[in-house]
Amino acid sequence: MTKTHCPYCSLQCGMSLERAGRELEVQPWAEFPVNEGALCRKGWTATGLRGHRERLTTPLVRDRATGELRAAGWEEALDLVAGRLRDLRSSYGADAVAVFGGGGLTNEKAYQLGKLARVALGTSQVDYNGRWCMSSAASASNRAFGIDRGLPFPLADIEHTDVLVLVGSNLVETMPPAARHLDRLRENGGHVVVIDPRRTPTADRADTFLQPVPGTDLPIALGLLHLLDAAGAVDEEYVAARTTGWEDVRRAAASWWPERVERVTGVDAAQLRDMGTLLAGAAKVTVLTARGAEQHAQGTDTVLAWIDVALALGMPGRPNAGYGCLTGQGNGQGGREHGQKADQLPGYRMIDDPVAREHVARVWGVPVESVPGKGRSAYELLDALGTDGGPKALLVFGSNIVVSAPNATHVRSRLDDLDLLVVSDIVLSETAAIADVVLPVTQWAEETGTMTNLEGRVILRQQAVAPPEGVRSDLDVMAGLAARLGHDFATDPEEVFAELGRASAGGRADYSEITYDRIREEHGVFWAGPRLFAEAFAHDDGRARFVAVEHRGPAEPVDAAYPLHLTTGRVLAQYQSGAQTRRVRELPDDGPFVELHPMLAQRIGAYDGEPVVITTRRGELKAPARVVDTIRPDTVFVPFHWVGANRLTNDALDPSSRMPEFKVCACAVTMVVSRLGAGAPRTSTTDAPVEVRAKRASKPAQARA
Amino acid sequence: MTTVIVGAGMAASRLAQELPDVTVLGDEAHPPYNRILLSAVLEGTHSPDALALGVPDGVDLRLGTRVVEIHREEREVELADRSRVGYDRLVLATGSIPTLPPIRGLVRMDGRLHEKVHAFRTLDDCRRLEREVRHARNAVVVGGGLLGLQVARALSVRGLATEVVEGGEHLLRSQVDAKAGAILARDLKRLGTTVYTGARAVRLDDRGLTLDNGYLLETDLVVLTAGGRPSTALARRAGLDVRRGIVVDHHLRTSDERIHAIGDCAQHGGQVTGFVPPAWEQAGLLARHLAGEDVSYDGARTVARLRATDLDVAVLGDPERADGQVVEVTNPVIGSHRKLVVRDGVIVAATLVGDLSRIGQITQHYDRGTVLGPREPGDLLMADRVATPVELSDDAEVCACAGVSAGRVRACASLDDVRTTTRATTGCGGCAPAVRQLLATRTLEGTNR
The missing domain is CATH 3.50.50.60 (FAD/NAD(P)-binding domain)
Structure with a gap:
C-alpha cells in the first residue's frame, strides 16, 4: 500500500494505491486533511492509464525518408537530440533552443528543467504552461502582498468564514472534493457568493449568484468598492495601519455607481447593492479567484480589484478571511516557484536580481555571468518559434501545446516551422504526434516526487509500481541530455529535492527546511507556514498595496459580425488537454459541445444535440449544441479538453502576467444545415419549441433560493 | 501641447x-x-x-x-x-445651469432666491439643503423628471412629507408615456409622496406655494429640479x-x-x-x-436609470419618439410597465417601470445592437419559467463525481450501501439530496426498479 496523491488538479487529493493481483487499485486515504478520503471520478479511475495500449514504451524518431515516426533506442534518440541541439546552438546561438514545461511536473522536474535550460543549454528561452493557469493571480498577489502563494491559508479555513466570494471558480466540477468545505461553511451559517457567466453546479450551491458578461468581473469589484465606501463600511483602521494606496482606489471607485456597473456587466444594480450590503455587514470575508477572473488580457487588474475589496474590508491576515487564488494545475504553485518561468530562478527569485543570480549560480557551480537573463513568456515564446531570431528547437515536457495554447492554428504553424521538436510524454499526445523525437516517460504512480498544492502545501507522490520496460523518468531524460552536453545532473528525486532546497534557501519560496521525511510525517509541509500575513505583508514596509485599476474590457469586443461572447472551461470528467483523461476508459468522453441558452438557440434555429458551427476571427469548430438555461443568452461556452476550442480563442495577452485571454472573445454561432435533406428542415423561421436540456439531476429544480 | x-x-x-x-x-x-x-x-x-x-x-x-x-x-x-x-x-x-421656473416670489427683491428655495445642482446646493432637511417637516419638489423624483424620494426617506409638482400631464414626461407615468405616480403615492401633475406653481409667499389650479401647498422647503x-x-x-x-x-x-x-x-x-x-x-x-487617433463620435446610446430607493425606472434611448415596433407588457395590478421598441430585430429604445428583471440583459442587447430573433423581445419581458421536478430515468446520471446513475442508486439498500458500492455522495457531496430522495421514493413504492 502506497500513500500518494491524485495525478490531476491542484487539490492534490491524498489517495492510497494498493496492489490487487496485477491490478493497482485506488483506495481512500482518509487521514489526509485536504480531501479526507474523498475523490472525484478522475481520481478513482487514475490507474486507467496503466498498461494502456497507447502507452509509449520506446523512443520514437521521425524517419526522414518516410516522414513517419519509427521506434528507436534511447541512446540513438538522445544522441540525435543532443547533436541537433549542439548544431543549432553553434549556428544560431544558445537562444535558438527553447524549453517548454508544465504545471503538472513535480517540483524536482520543474527545478531540473530550469537548470537544464540555463546550465546545460545556456538558453534564456524557457517557460511553461502555468502562464495559462494562475499567472494573473500570481502577478497581482506579488504586487499587492509582495508574495505569491495561491492560498495564504489552508483551504479548510473557508469553513469558518462568514461570506465566501468565488469569482470565476467552478470548484464543484473542477475540484469536487473541495466542495465539502463549501457545504460545511453553509452548515456553519456562512454565505456563499458565486460570480460566473454560467450558473454552474458551484453556483447552484451558492446563496448569491451574479451572472456577469464574460470579462467584466473587474467593474463588479469596483462597484462593490464604491458601495462599501458609500456606506462607510471600509475598515479605516486596518487601511491606515496595514496598507497604502487606498485614496487612489477610492477615487477610482467613486465613478462606479451600481447603475453604471449594471450597464457594463449586465448584473442588475439591485443585486450588486444586495451584495454590497452583505459584505458591509460581514465580520469575516474570503475572496477566492480562479481562471474565470484571471484568464483575461486584464486578468491581473481584475485580481487586483478583488484584492482591493478584501483589503478595504480589512480581511487579509485576519483568521478565516482574506484573499486567495484557487490554482488549477496539479503543481501550478510549485511549478512557478523553481525556475521554469522565463523570469525566475528557484525559490521564486527574480532572474534579474544580482543577489539571487549569485546564490543560484553558486548552488549550480557555474559562473554567475553564464546564467542567462529573462526570456520570452509562454505565448510569446511559441509565437516566436521558427521565426527569424526566434528559437529553432523546442523541448516540451509535460504539456500538450497543440490542444492547450490559444489561437491554436497559429501556434501549430509555429511548431511546424521548427527545425526540431522534442516531446517527452506518456502517450502520443497531439503535440507528440507532430514531434521529430518523442521520449516515453514515467507517469505518476511509477515515480516519486513532490508537488505543491493550491495551499502552498508541499506533498509527496510516492512510487507504487515499477514503470514499463523502456520508459525513463523525466529526470533521467534531462540527465541524459545534460550528460551529452557536458553536465552532470542528478536523477534521484530526493537528491534533486535537496539541491532544490539549497537553491531556494533564502528566497521567497524557501524549501530548504523541507524533507521527504517531514512531508510524510506532517501530511505535507506548508512553505512559509500554514498562514501568512497575520503580522505583516511581504513588502519591505510590511504593508499591503491597494492598486487602483480601471476597466478596459475584453480585447475583442463583440460586433455585428461576431455578436456573441465565447468563453471556455472544463468539465468534471476531463482534465486539461485530456491527453490522460480522454484515454481512461471509465471516464465519459463525449467530445466538445457548444453550450447555449434557449433564447439564442431559438434565434439561430439550433436544437439540443445537433451540430452548430462556432466561428471566430481565428478559426471555427463544429460541435453539438447543448441547450441549457444556465448560461447567459449572449454567451456560449465550449470545453477546452479537445482539439478545436483553442482554435477559437484569442491570444491577446495581459501586459503583466502575459496570460492569454482564454475566457472571452467574440464569436458567431450558426446552425449546420443538414446536407442529406432527410427529415423536415429545421430553420430559424419555424415556430418549433426549443428543447431545454433537463437540469442537472443531482439537484431538485426548485431548490434555488 | x-x-x-x-x-x-x-x-x-x-x-x-x-x-x-x-x-x-x-x-x-x-x-x-x-x-x-x-x-x-x-x-x-x-x-x-x-x-x-x-x-x-x-x-x-x-x-x-x-x-x-x-x-x-x-x-x-x-x-x-x-x-x-x-x-x-x-x-x-x-x-x-438650472432654469428658474416662472414663479412669482421665487427671487427676492435683492436678486437672491427666497430662503425656502433650493436648487439642486452642486455639492454646495446639496449641503445647504441637507442642513435644512434636519429641521424641516415638509417639502415641495418642483419638477417631475428624473432628478425631481430622486430628490423627492430622498426627502421622503429623510422623513419629510414631500409633494411633487409637475407641469406636464404625467411624471417623467420627456422619457416615458402616460401609462408609465401613472404607475410612477401611484408608486410615489404608495410611498407617501403626493403628486400633482398638469399643475404649475405660480406663486411663492410666506403661506406656501400656490399652484395654477388654486391649491396652496404649505411647505418649509421648495426644491427646483425643473430642467436645466x-x-x-x-x-x-x-x-x-x-x-x-x-x-x-x-x-x-x-x-x-x-x-x-x-x-x-x-x-x-x-x-x-x-x-x-x-x-x-x-x-x-x-x-x-x-492624441492623434482617427476616431469620430456618432452620438450616444443613453440609458437613464432612476437612482432612488423603491422606485424602479430605466429608460433606454427615446422610447416615445423612436421608430419601430412596440412590444409591451403592462400589469397595472402589480404596477409594472415594460416596453421595448424594436426595429429590424434590434432594441432601439425601451421603458422599464416597476419591474427591472432582465435589465442587465436588455441593456446589453440595446448597447450592442444585437439582432434578436422574432420571439426574443417578447420572451425578454416574460417571467422565467419555473422548472418542474423531473422523474429520473434509470440511466440519468445522479452523481457526477463518481459517475453513478439513478438506477444504480435505486438498486442500493441504504445510504451506506450507496456510499460503499457506488461512491456516490462521497466526492463533492452535491448529489446527497437527490440520492436520499431516490432511496426514499424506492422504499415507499416497495419496488426495485
Whole structure:
C-alpha cells in the first residue's frame, strides 16, 4: 500500500494505491486533511492509464525518408537530440533552443528543467504552461502582498468564514472534493457568493449568484468598492495601519455607481447593492479567484480589484478571511516557484536580481555571468518559434501545446516551422504526434516526487509500481541530455529535492527546511507556514498595496459580425488537454459541445444535440449544441479538453502576467444545415419549441433560493 | 501641447484623467466630485466623503476660478481676476445651469432666491439643503423628471412629507408615456409622496406655494429640479456657433477648430444629452482624437436609470419618439410597465417601470445592437419559467463525481450501501439530496426498479 496523491488538479487529493493481483487499485486515504478520503471520478479511475495500449514504451524518431515516426533506442534518440541541439546552438546561438514545461511536473522536474535550460543549454528561452493557469493571480498577489502563494491559508479555513466570494471558480466540477468545505461553511451559517457567466453546479450551491458578461468581473469589484465606501463600511483602521494606496482606489471607485456597473456587466444594480450590503455587514470575508477572473488580457487588474475589496474590508491576515487564488494545475504553485518561468530562478527569485543570480549560480557551480537573463513568456515564446531570431528547437515536457495554447492554428504553424521538436510524454499526445523525437516517460504512480498544492502545501507522490520496460523518468531524460552536453545532473528525486532546497534557501519560496521525511510525517509541509500575513505583508514596509485599476474590457469586443461572447472551461470528467483523461476508459468522453441558452438557440434555429458551427476571427469548430438555461443568452461556452476550442480563442495577452485571454472573445454561432435533406428542415423561421436540456439531476429544480 | 479645460465637473475630470499636460479651471470650490450621487447623499445612503473623483498628479487644477472671456485670436482665456491663461486647445465642459421656473416670489427683491428655495445642482446646493432637511417637516419638489423624483424620494426617506409638482400631464414626461407615468405616480403615492401633475406653481409667499389650479401647498422647503439648460454664455460671447448647446461636429469640435466642447453644454447632431455616460464617452473619444487617433463620435446610446430607493425606472434611448415596433407588457395590478421598441430585430429604445428583471440583459442587447430573433423581445419581458421536478430515468446520471446513475442508486439498500458500492455522495457531496430522495421514493413504492 502506497500513500500518494491524485495525478490531476491542484487539490492534490491524498489517495492510497494498493496492489490487487496485477491490478493497482485506488483506495481512500482518509487521514489526509485536504480531501479526507474523498475523490472525484478522475481520481478513482487514475490507474486507467496503466498498461494502456497507447502507452509509449520506446523512443520514437521521425524517419526522414518516410516522414513517419519509427521506434528507436534511447541512446540513438538522445544522441540525435543532443547533436541537433549542439548544431543549432553553434549556428544560431544558445537562444535558438527553447524549453517548454508544465504545471503538472513535480517540483524536482520543474527545478531540473530550469537548470537544464540555463546550465546545460545556456538558453534564456524557457517557460511553461502555468502562464495559462494562475499567472494573473500570481502577478497581482506579488504586487499587492509582495508574495505569491495561491492560498495564504489552508483551504479548510473557508469553513469558518462568514461570506465566501468565488469569482470565476467552478470548484464543484473542477475540484469536487473541495466542495465539502463549501457545504460545511453553509452548515456553519456562512454565505456563499458565486460570480460566473454560467450558473454552474458551484453556483447552484451558492446563496448569491451574479451572472456577469464574460470579462467584466473587474467593474463588479469596483462597484462593490464604491458601495462599501458609500456606506462607510471600509475598515479605516486596518487601511491606515496595514496598507497604502487606498485614496487612489477610492477615487477610482467613486465613478462606479451600481447603475453604471449594471450597464457594463449586465448584473442588475439591485443585486450588486444586495451584495454590497452583505459584505458591509460581514465580520469575516474570503475572496477566492480562479481562471474565470484571471484568464483575461486584464486578468491581473481584475485580481487586483478583488484584492482591493478584501483589503478595504480589512480581511487579509485576519483568521478565516482574506484573499486567495484557487490554482488549477496539479503543481501550478510549485511549478512557478523553481525556475521554469522565463523570469525566475528557484525559490521564486527574480532572474534579474544580482543577489539571487549569485546564490543560484553558486548552488549550480557555474559562473554567475553564464546564467542567462529573462526570456520570452509562454505565448510569446511559441509565437516566436521558427521565426527569424526566434528559437529553432523546442523541448516540451509535460504539456500538450497543440490542444492547450490559444489561437491554436497559429501556434501549430509555429511548431511546424521548427527545425526540431522534442516531446517527452506518456502517450502520443497531439503535440507528440507532430514531434521529430518523442521520449516515453514515467507517469505518476511509477515515480516519486513532490508537488505543491493550491495551499502552498508541499506533498509527496510516492512510487507504487515499477514503470514499463523502456520508459525513463523525466529526470533521467534531462540527465541524459545534460550528460551529452557536458553536465552532470542528478536523477534521484530526493537528491534533486535537496539541491532544490539549497537553491531556494533564502528566497521567497524557501524549501530548504523541507524533507521527504517531514512531508510524510506532517501530511505535507506548508512553505512559509500554514498562514501568512497575520503580522505583516511581504513588502519591505510590511504593508499591503491597494492598486487602483480601471476597466478596459475584453480585447475583442463583440460586433455585428461576431455578436456573441465565447468563453471556455472544463468539465468534471476531463482534465486539461485530456491527453490522460480522454484515454481512461471509465471516464465519459463525449467530445466538445457548444453550450447555449434557449433564447439564442431559438434565434439561430439550433436544437439540443445537433451540430452548430462556432466561428471566430481565428478559426471555427463544429460541435453539438447543448441547450441549457444556465448560461447567459449572449454567451456560449465550449470545453477546452479537445482539439478545436483553442482554435477559437484569442491570444491577446495581459501586459503583466502575459496570460492569454482564454475566457472571452467574440464569436458567431450558426446552425449546420443538414446536407442529406432527410427529415423536415429545421430553420430559424419555424415556430418549433426549443428543447431545454433537463437540469442537472443531482439537484431538485426548485431548490434555488 | 497645452490643453485648458473650462469646467471641473464629471466630463472635465474624465478628460483630465486621459490627457497629459492639462489645466482645469473650475468655478466651484471643490475638486471634481460625482454629481449624480448627490441625491443619494441627500437620502443618507451615500457618504459625502465618497464623492471625490480622481484627478491625476500633474494636472494643473485651479478651483474657484471663473472664466469670463475667451480671446480666440490670442488663444487665451480671461479669468474673473483679469489674469489670462493661454491654450493650444480649449475644451469647454461648462455643463448646464438650472432654469428658474416662472414663479412669482421665487427671487427676492435683492436678486437672491427666497430662503425656502433650493436648487439642486452642486455639492454646495446639496449641503445647504441637507442642513435644512434636519429641521424641516415638509417639502415641495418642483419638477417631475428624473432628478425631481430622486430628490423627492430622498426627502421622503429623510422623513419629510414631500409633494411633487409637475407641469406636464404625467411624471417623467420627456422619457416615458402616460401609462408609465401613472404607475410612477401611484408608486410615489404608495410611498407617501403626493403628486400633482398638469399643475404649475405660480406663486411663492410666506403661506406656501400656490399652484395654477388654486391649491396652496404649505411647505418649509421648495426644491427646483425643473430642467436645466446648457451653459453656453461663454461660447456665445466668443462668437462660437451656439444653438441649444454649443454646436460640435463628429470630432467634438466647435466652429473654432481649436475649441472643443463636451458634456451637457455640447450639442451634437441636434442633441443635447444631459447624462454622464455620454459625457464620459465624449471625454474618452476627445482624448483619443487629441492624441492623434482617427476616431469620430456618432452620438450616444443613453440609458437613464432612476437612482432612488423603491422606485424602479430605466429608460433606454427615446422610447416615445423612436421608430419601430412596440412590444409591451403592462400589469397595472402589480404596477409594472415594460416596453421595448424594436426595429429590424434590434432594441432601439425601451421603458422599464416597476419591474427591472432582465435589465442587465436588455441593456446589453440595446448597447450592442444585437439582432434578436422574432420571439426574443417578447420572451425578454416574460417571467422565467419555473422548472418542474423531473422523474429520473434509470440511466440519468445522479452523481457526477463518481459517475453513478439513478438506477444504480435505486438498486442500493441504504445510504451506506450507496456510499460503499457506488461512491456516490462521497466526492463533492452535491448529489446527497437527490440520492436520499431516490432511496426514499424506492422504499415507499416497495419496488426495485
